[in-house]
Amino acid sequence: MTTKVADKAPVKNSNLQNLKPFRGNGKLLSETANATKTAEGLPKAEITDQAKMLKAQETTTPAEPAPETAPEQPSSSPSTPSSSVMDKAASVAKAIAKAPVMPVVVPKNTKSIENKISDKKPDAPPHFIKKPAVIFIEGFSAFGISNGDGIKEMSDNFPGAKRFDWTEHDQIVGEIKKHAPDQPVVLVGHSFGGDTAIEVANELNSAKNGFRPIDLLVSIDAVGMNKTIIPINVKSNLNFFGEGILPFVHGDPTVARNTKYTDVTNELRSDMHSKMDDSPEVQFEIFQKINEVLGNAGQEDIFIEISETSQIKDVLDAIKNSL
DSSP states (O other): OOOOOOOOOOOOOGGGGGOOOBOTTSOBGGGSTTTTOOGGGSOOOOOOHHHHTSOHHHHOOOOOOOOOOOOOOOOOOTTSOOHHHHHHHHHHHHHHHHSOOOOOOOOTTHHHHHHHHSSSOOOOOOOOBOSOEEEEEEOOOGGGSOOOHHHHHHHHTSTTOEEEETTOHHHHHHHHHHBOTTSOEEEEEETHHHHHHHHHHHHHSSTTTTTOOBSEEEEESOOSSSOSEEOTTBSEEEEEEEOOSSTTSSOOOOEESOTTTOEEEEEEEOSOGGGGGGOHHHHHHHHHHHHHHHGGGGOOOOOOOOOSTTHHHHHHHHHHHHO
């Protein structure tokens, strides 16, 4: 038995009555200048012959019920706060105005705290050379007074030593200041170079230069003015001087300004003035004295990379044999 289902008529949606016509720009027709125009005023579309031949059931479809929507709530303008918000803001402002001013305690280490939190890095400490300053000074080479051969020979064969001319007073002071204050300083000068060595020691013996100590000052037949008094910042002075008839062609004995701080050793030599720094005996005494003053300060740390444990014994044996 078959039953014929009756054709369902289109459901009329009453919600469509609440719809308002919009234009493409999103404004209501009632809010535009053409609010008086309605959909009826628009031109009607012509119905083609093919559309007229369609049946009613083919042109109409049952309408689905529209979902229920929440009633539209009236919106307040965001630019205009409510009276309750204004009242709360006013009460907060009055409370802040009546708040007492509290004293602020500034810590003593404000500068260090500022350096930690600031992007600005503090100034880096000065970089010093962590080695002894061993300086040889040549004398006046004109007229055969000094040939500088002995000074050059000693400076070239002493590790880390530097050689200057007797006129390079400021350069010598600058070189000494490059070395760390706890590093030994040795000055060796011949002829006018010996006089320059004493002048440099006097300049360093000042508050401006931190009373920089001179561990050893060797003067080889120093000539010139202000060459006989050794300042108190010199710990040890070894002075060689020769015999001569004419002034400024031979040196003189030196004396300590204060024997509590300075040890002075004078040695009379028969060598010619220009050849005294070439004497093997003089050079031997100078090297021996420098080594005594420097001691372990002249040695450098040696780092040995060991890849196998068996190499440790070989390294220890090598160190033992070198002592």
